[in-house]
Amino acid sequence: MTDQAVSAASDPEKIVEDVKAAPRQLQPLRRLLPFLLRYPLRLTLTILFLLVSAISSLAIPAVLGGAIDEGFIAQNLEVVGQYGWLIVGIAVIMGVASGARFYFISVIGERVVADLRQAVFAHLLRLDARYFDTHRVGELTSRLNGDTSVIRGAVGSNLSLALRSLVTIVGALVMMLLTSPLLTLGVVVALPAILIPVMAYSRRLHGMSRRTQDALAELSAMSTEMLGANRTVKAFTQEEVQSAHYRHNSEASYVAETRRLGARAFLVGMVIFLGTAALVGLVWWGARSVFEGTVTAGQLAQFLVYALMASGALTNLSEVLGSLQTVAGSTERLIEILDTEPEIVDPVHPVVLPATPLGTVDFENVSFSYGGPGGDMVLNGVSFAVGKGETVALVGPSGSGKSTTLSLLQRFYDVTGGAIRVDGVDIRDVTMTDLRQRFAYVEQEPIIFAGTIADNIRFGKPDAGMDEVVAAAKAALVDDFVADLPRGYDTVVGERGVMLSGGQKQRLAIARAILKNAPILLLDEATSALDAQSERLVQLALEHLMAGRTTLVIAHRLATIRDANTILVLEGGEVIDRGTHDQLVAKGGRYAELARLQFRLAEAV
Numbered sequence: 001m002t003d004q005a006v007s008a009a010s011d012p013e014k015i016v017e018d019v020k021a022a023p024r025q026l027q028p029l030r031r032l033l034p035f036l037l038r039y040p041l042r043l044t045l046t047i048l049f050l051l052v053s054a055i056s057s058l059a060i061p062a063v064l065g066g067a068i069d070e071g072f073i074a075q076n077l078e079v080v081g082q083y084g085w086l087i088v089g090i091a092v093i094m095g096v097a098s099g100a101r102f103y104f105i106s107v108i109g110e111r112v113v114a115d116l117r118q119a120v121f122a123h124l125l126r127l128d129a130r131y132f133d134t135h136r137v138g139e140l141t142s143r144l145n146g147d148t149s150v151i152r153g154a155v156g157s158n159l160s161l162a163l164r165s166l167v168t169i170v171g172a173l174v175m176m177l178l179t180s181p182l183l184t185l186g187v188v189v190a191l192p193a194i195l196i197p198v199m200a201y202s203r204r205l206h207g208m209s210r211r212t213q214d215a216l217a218e219l220s221a222m223s224t225e226m227l228g229a230n231r232t233v234k235a236f237t238q239e240e241v242q243s244a245h246y247r248h249n250s251e252a253s254y255v256a257e258t259r260r261l262g263a264r265a266f267l268v269g270m271v272i273f274l275g276t277a278a279l280v281g282l283v284w285w286g287a288r289s290v291f292e293g294t295v296t297a298g299q300l301a302q303f304l305v306y307a308l309m310a311s312g313a314l315t316n317l318s319e320v321l322g323s324l325q326t327v328a329g330s331t332e333r334l335i336e337i338l339d340t341e342p343e344i345v346d347p348v349h350p351v352v353l354p355a356t357p358l359g360t361v362d363f364e365n366v367s368f369s370y371g372g373p374g375g376d377m378v379l380n381g382v383s384f385a386v387g388k389g390e391t392v393a394l395v396g397p398s399g400s401g402k403s404t405t406l407s408l409l410q411r412f413y414d415v416t417g418g419a420i421r422v423d424g425v426d427i428r429d430v431t432m433t434d435l436r437q438r439f440a441y442v443e444q445e446p447i448i449f450a451g452t453i454a455d456n457i458r459f460g461k462p463d464a465g466m467d468e469v470v471a472a473a474k475a476a477l478v479d480d481f482v483a484d485l486p487r488g489y490d491t492v493v494g495e496r497g498v499m500l501s502g503g504q505k506q507r508l509a510i511a512r513a514i515l516k517n518a519p520i521l522l523l524d525e526a527t528s529a530l531d532a533q534s535e536r537l538v539q540l541a542l543e544h545l546m547a548g549r550t551t552l553v554i555a556h557r558l559a560t561i562r563d564a565n566t567i568l569v570l571e572g573g574e575v576i577d578r579g580t581h582d583q584l585v586a587k588g589g590r591y592a593e594l595a596r597l598q599f600r601l602a603e604a605v
């Protein structure tokens with residue numbers, strides 16, 4: 001966790017202040033619309049069932065009014081019975097339509113959330129390295145999982161309720177107008193007195209929702225980071241300290257959420273009170289009208305049921321509005337990801353790399369800064385060429401720009417000045433897929449995924465057959481230890497390969513690179529020393545991998561350096577010397593000095 005993140009997260013007052021901050025609107029929800037509109041048939045069916053269920057429920061009070069005036073008041077039981085059957089018939093239609101409406105809208109909710117989640121995940125993988133330099137993975141996974149769950153929980157059922165309530169309010173108002181224009185006029189005059197404070201207050205809730213989601217994401221980011229680093233936490237006996245940090249942040253999120261709930265509870269209470277008070281007034285005024293003979297008893301009953309339906313719908317709407325604020329907050333956080341465009345994109349008219357790979361690499365006067373043109377230069381005027389099948393070793397003190405060189409070659413970042421060419425073509429002129437197919441990358445700390453050994457080897461070529469997997473595993477000397485595992489290649493290696501030794505992980509990564517069979521090998525040799533036996537196996541596996549390939553290696557091993565065609569000595573982002581190991585040692589100077597310090601070759605210089 002960065003210092004900035006710690007201080008921002010560990011200040012409950014700040015989060016609470018943020019929660020109190022300016023209100024926001026439901027606008028982000030509009031961005032869900034394109035996802036909804038992808039399913040026109042289901043939407044049409046939903047609206048159809050919605051209208052049928054609303055119209056049938058609105059018909060019941062009208063029938064009731066008739067039953068009172070023509071049946072009860074006229075004391076005609078037969079008419080009451082007929083009206084009764086009519087209501088039962090309407091209830092059947094209403095039941096079927098309501099069930100179907102609920103089903104379709106819930107399914108649409110699920111569909112939209114699944115689409116949204118998939119779109120965000122795919123988009124995240126497209127974003128470039130710079131985005132991940134500035135965003136925490138735990139925070140992003142919280143958006144991907146937590147925020148989509150919030151939307152999932154709300155879109156289906158809440159949308160259903162909101163639509164039903166809206167239609168009910170409009171329908172009930174129309175029916176009220178038809179029943180008694182005079183009484184309706186009274187309601188319409190009184191309505192703003194209820195609606196205006198409710199609307200004004202509910203706007204506050206959105207800002208609060210967004211802040212509580214942010215506070216939760218911060219918690220998720222912290223837990224992902226600390227659980228992933230649980231061995232480091234234990235080794236530095238930081239369990240208590242980190243738990244306290246977590247508790248602190250969790251309390252802040254609790255306070256923020258309580259504030260939001262309090263505001264929401266107030267909103268619900270306000271709506272119930274205002275609605276009931278208005279109803280009492282209506283009953284009093286309605287009774288006066290019946291006594292004066294301007295409306296019948298049946299019309300008043302009918303009117304009151306409509307008014308009750310409208311006020312019930314209004315209450316529902318206020319609750320939905322409260323939770324829609326949460327959904328709007330979550331949607332906003334997801335849309336933010338979807339709206340982030342990668343800085344590094346494929347060219348509009350890409351050049352295709354030669355079908356038969358040459359395997360050459362050229363750096364021409366390359367300069368680079370992580371902060372863009374105005375920032376500190378990490379590479380400055382770097383030029384070198386690697387011919388087909390050659391091995392070039394990059395050496396230099398920590399921070400001299402070795403890893404940056406390999407990142408630029410794979411176009412994780414674009415150069416600030418100069419050009420990089422692969423097989424004679426500027427890498428900005430080819431598609432990233434075409435470019436990256438040309439490289440096999442073996443990282444210093446190889447990433448092992450939680451699947452099986454075979455899945456891990458197949459990572460760069462998912463359709464490879466088992467025979468290819470085994471051949472690569474044999475060449476990388478993985479086969480030996482796999483034979484001893486109970487489930488062979490189907491053994492699950494645990495997250496980040498926790499069940500494997502350092503040397504085994506490296507050989508597994510080498511097998512993955514062998515299977516990819518790319519013409520250019522990018523190798524970041526491990527600095528941590530393995531025991532002699534492991535070291536020998538990894539070395540042998542590497543020799544198999546390097547055979548016949550152009551290799552660019554960040555070198556830490558004497559054997560690699562000795563075999564390299566050229567060694568580039570980097571310092572402060574510049575190539576300060578180049579030549580073979582023997583030439584550079586004979587020259588004395590920086591390389592010999594560096595070699596003594598950096599490599600495991602004290603005996604050699």
Ligand SMILES: Nc1ncnc2c1ncn2[C@@H]1O[C@H](COP(=O)(O)OP(=O)(O)OP(=O)(O)O)[C@@H](O)[C@H]1O
Pocket residue numbers: 133370378396397398399400401402403404405
């Ligand atoms: N993602 C990044 N954002 C900003 N600066 C970075 C980033 N990665 C590296 N740097 C900076 O760029 C410089 C060169 O780093 P680089 O990792 O290329 O060096 P290196 O020679 O590979 O070092 P080492 O041998 O320690 O891995 C360093 O000053 C480093 O702090």
